[in-house]
Amino acid sequence: MGNFPELKAAASVERHKTERRLKMAQSRLTKEEKKVLLDVLGCKYLSLLYKGSIHDYNPLTFHNICNNQGPTVVVGYNASGYIFGGFTSQSYRSSETLLYDEKAFLFRLKGKEKELSPLKIPVKVANEAVFDSSEYGPTFGNAVLVFLAQNIAQVATNVNTATYTFHGKELHGNDKALLECEVYRVEDVGRILAVPWRETKWAAADREEIMKQIRAYKPLLDTVPQIRVLFLGPVGAGKSSFFNSVNSTFRGYVSSQAASGSDSTSLTKQYRTYRIKNGRCGDPLPIIFCDTMGLEEKQGAGLDIDEVHNLLQGHVPDQYQFTPYAAMNPKVQGCIRNPTLKDQIHCVAFIIDGSKVEILPEKLEEKLKEIRRKANNLGVPQIVILTKVDEICPAVEEDMSCVYKSKAVQKQMRLIEAKLGIPLSQVVPVKNYSSELELKDDVDILILMAVRQMLRLAESYFDNFDSVPSDKNSRKDYYSEY
Numbered sequence: 081m082g083n084f085p086e087l088k089a090a091a092s093v094e095r096h097k098t099e100r101r102l103k104m105a106q107s108r109l110t111k112e113e114k115k116v117l118l119d120v121l122g123c124k125y126l127s128l129l130y131k132g133s134i135h136d137y138n139p140l141t142f143h144n145i146c147n148n149q150g151p152t153v154v155v156g157y158n159a160s161g162y163i164f165g166g167f168t169s170q171s172y173r174s175s176e177t178l179l180y181d182e183k184a185f186l187f188r189l190k191g192k193e194k195e196l197s198p199l200k201i202p203v204k205v206a207n208e209a210v211f212d213s214s215e216y217g218p219t220f221g222n223a224v225l226v227f228l229a230q231n232i233a234q235v236a237t238n239v240n241t242a243t244y245t246f247h248g249k250e251l252h253g254n255d256k257a258l259l260e261c262e263v264y265r266v267e268d269v270g271r272i273l274a275v276p277w278r279e280t281k282w283a284a285a286d287r288e289e290i291m292k293q294i295r296a297y298k299p300l301l302d303t304v305p306q307i308r309v310l311f312l313g314p315v316g317a318g319k320s321s322f323f324n325s326v327n328s329t330f331r332g333y334v335s336s337q338a339a340s341g342s343d344s345t346s347l348t349k350q351y352r353t354y355r356i357k358n359g360r361c362g363d364p365l366p367i368i369f370c371d372t373m374g375l376e377e378k379q380g381a382g383l384d385i386d387e388v389h390n391l392l393q394g395h396v397p398d399q400y401q402f403t404p405y406a407a408m409n410p411k412v413q414g415c416i417r418n419p420t421l422k423d424q425i426h427c428v429a430f431i432i433d434g435s436k437v438e439i440l441p442e443k444l445e446e447k448l449k450e451i452r453r454k455a456n457n458l459g460v461p462q463i464v465i466l467t468k469v470d471e472i473c474p475a476v477e478e479d480m481s482c483v484y485k486s487k488a489v490q491k492q493m494r495l496i497e498a499k500l501g502i503p504l505s506q507v508v509p510v511k512n513y514s515s516e517l518e519l520k521d522d523v524d525i526l527i528l529m530a531v532r533q534m535l536r537l538a539e540s541y542f543d544n545f546d547s548v549p550s551d552k553n554s555r556k557d558y559y560s561e562y
């Protein structure tokens with residue numbers, strides 16, 4: 081790229097965009113502040129739509145992003161330590177009118193002094209609750225509280241009205257300049273269904289039973305002693321953490337063999353094929369996990385889509401150093417030129433961050449679909465492991481056994497089903513071990529159910545090979561030419 085400044089500039093713009101998107105996904109609210117806000121709102125689920133520091137403090141941009149989103153909450157942060165804002169149950173539509181909303185309210189989450197408790201200021205004149213105009217940012221009352229006033233990071237307040245009764249000092253300490261302004265969609269999906277939509281047993285004995293089933297599993301073909309599952313998914317989705325979690329569950333304590341963490345590009349740079357032992361010194365389990373570099377939205381970054389073919393066919397050796405945007409050269413040392421069925425991939429696991437399904441970039445979605453087409457052509461079954469379910473729903477974060485009662489989790493599972501065209505029966509939610517020091521039965525059970533589902537899918541794949549087990553059982557492949 082050295083001699084092509086235009087390419088360099090384009091790459092830098094793309095990098096900048098990705099960084100912006102990554103930043104976009106991060107709320108400025110701390111976990112505790114979010115909990116308080118959820119309480120003030122009546123325990124709803126929040127989905128970040130707009131962030132002034134990323135999208136610019138511009139009313140038009142705000143309306144482009146936030147119109148027709150249903151109930152929203154705007155949150156402003158100032159240098160005096162105040163976090164404050166307003167909620168409306170109405171959709172913004174740039175209708176240039178005052179909106180009726182008896183549920184609207186202003187609030188202060190936090191003030192300068194730590195002891196300042198949350199404050200809720202309900203609307204008093206419901207037919208003047210919100211002014212919905214393309215020329216203004218989020219505006220409560222007839223300009224009672226205006227965000228993005230004069231197209232900059234500030235609010236304007238007019239306290240001399242009956243619509244909302246408050247003093248500027250108590251709401252924002254009379255500090256009108258904003259450090260940040262965020263708008264969240266408020267979803268009524270934080271609630272929990274009375275009956276789970278997928279039957280699951282959560283007792284320690286059930287955990288033991290699934291572990292027993294996995295240990296006892298024997299692939300149908302003698303030539304294939306272990307099922308190979310390939311992990312593919314966006315950067316930071318939890319691919320390496322999923323391996324660590326399964327490994328931990330079988331070891332009996334939380335371990336982290338595969339490096340995991342957060343960065344703007346993939347932390348995993350090497351292809352790793354991990355075997356799992358039953359206990360610290362036990363026999364290997366009948367499954368091998370193949371961990372890859374993360375996929376990135378832009379062309380020419382992250383795992384190359386052509387590399388997927390090499391991976392599926394079993395050409396890529398363990399510890400192969402991935403080159404972003406380039407597939408393995410068949411002449412590379414260690415390349416497995418004539419892989420047999422045991423070397424090939426028997427199941428693809430798409431590892432997807434459950435808390436980011438809604439903001440999955442279109443180009444990344446396209447890449448995932450292309451990989452699905454490649455896997456389908458080879459008849460390789462696929463599963464979606466939806467990670468970070470603890471970040472989707474506060475109720476699930478507290479109690480993992482609520483996962484199939486959580487409407488928020490169900491919604492994200494349906495969304496990924498629709499986006500990737502994978503049947504819901506092949507979408508399983510998990511929470512990886514990320515901050516815990518000790519194992520938990522309910523976390524283990526979800527992880528084990530995901531592994532068992534992979535084995536079942538791979539089994540269905542072997543049904544295609546109805547001939548006598550033989551080393552000739554391998555897929556047609558262009559590499560054998562080499």
Ligand SMILES: Nc1nc2c(ncn2[C@@H]2O[C@H](COP(=O)(O)OP(=O)(O)OP(=O)(O)O)[C@@H](O)[C@H]2O)c(=O)[nH]1
Pocket residue numbers: 313314315316317318319320321322339340341342343345346347348372373374375431467468469470471510511512513514515
């Ligand atoms: N809360 C929560 N955090 C998770 C979960 N899974 C992974 N993480 C965190 O997400 C971050 C990324 O996880 P990794 O396992 O490194 O993700 P990866 O897909 O291997 O990422 P790359 O190798 O960089 O492509 C880490 O900080 C993990 O601790 C989960 O289920 N819940």
Ligand SMILES: [Mg+2]
Pocket residue numbers: 319320321339340347348371372
């Ligand atoms: Mg990784």
